[in-house]
Amino acid sequence: MGRIPCCEKDNVKRGQWTPEEDNKLSSYIAQHGTRNWRLIPKNAGLQRCGKSCRLRWTNYLRPDLMRGKFTDAEEHTIVKLHSVVGNRWSLIAAQLPGRTDNDVKNHWNTKLKKKLSGMGIDPVTHKPFSHLMAEIATTLAPPQVAHLAEAALGCFKDEMLHLLTKKRIDFQLHQAGNNHHHNQQSSAAKHEENDEDTIEKIKMGLSRAMQETGNTNINNNWESNNNDQLPASSSAHFGISSMFQCGGEPPSFDGDAWSQSMCTGSTCTAAGGENRRGRMDEEKLDEDDDDDDNVLWDLPSDELMNPMV
DNA sequence: AAGACGGTCAACCGCGTCATG
DNA sequence: ACATGACGCGGTTGACCGTCT
Helix, strand or coil, rough: CCCCCCCCCCHHHCCCCHHHHHHHHHHHHHHHHHCCCCCHHHHHCCCCHHHHHHHHHHHHHHCCCCCCCCCCCHHHHHHHHHHHHCHHHHHHHHHHCCCCCCHHHHHHHHHHHHHHHCEEEECCCCCEEHHHHHHHHCCCHHHHHHHHHHHHHHHHHHHHHHHHHHHCCCCHHHHHHCCCCCCCCCCCCCCCHHHHHHHHHHHHHHHHHHHHHHHHHHHHHHHHHHHCCCCCCCCCCCHHHHHHHCCCCCCCCCCCCCCCCCCHHCCCCCCCCCCCCCHHHHHHHHHHHHCCCHCCCCCCHHHHCCCCC
16 A cells, blocks of 8 residues: 655655756746646756655745744744644744745744743643643642643653753742742752752652642532533642742743733643644634634734735 | 764655645 | 545654754
């Protein structure tokens, strides 16, 4: 079985393109356009797959492409759009003249994800980590919460370590029965602190925060909301957020140009699990636009390069 | 100086959707 | 209505390069 290959792989060159190949492709497309990618390599004298030619053209050779660093405004747009459409890189790129979906995707994966994580925001849902944990806590019984928190620790470990070590975030732990900030020198921020110790301290802080939250609302919410939707919002703060609070300021929720609009709580509509494409995306977006109670994204429609979104 | 490591980005792969017959 | 081919998309890989140890 299997899929029919788009071209004869035996006769096809792969890997990096040479300047000569670029010239052949560019000059052919300049003369004949981009109709029928399957025929283009043959007619242009290239031993390449049509797919490879299309990719090379759209991501590199197109004359309208803009190279260079992403501006703050572009990053702002990417984050906002991603909070609405998720990993629809082509949709997002359509709003950024001169940028390709590949550019946007790479920039997101290499820079923006870390930037958001560093601010305590989950790059998938665009919610604060503390908000996610609170939502989990309100819908599960305490024993399940404990297990989930343990699993979440694994997921967030890298981000946590990045925050606590590289960013030098002050991280101070509550000792049992001792809530005052007794140590000005963050143990986790020190180089000599190894990862295992840090993880253990994260676990301790999370456990403590869970206990505190559990005393207030977990049980009640479990009783009443077991099969209901997630609460529209929750004021419960625990887990990662409360741990930051132990050490003082949460990370970087400041006047950063694009930190204000990314997270408006549970109204976020992020990628999570959705994987529809094409027209279904547009339909979904139209539905979202009609939902005035679910407004997250405040980019005026006339700011958009592509009104489809 | 050299190897290890991590970040970046171009390119590839496989799947879904669309257009056409 | 269905089959088929072409295209577009998102995820992933791997080469390259700079930094660290």
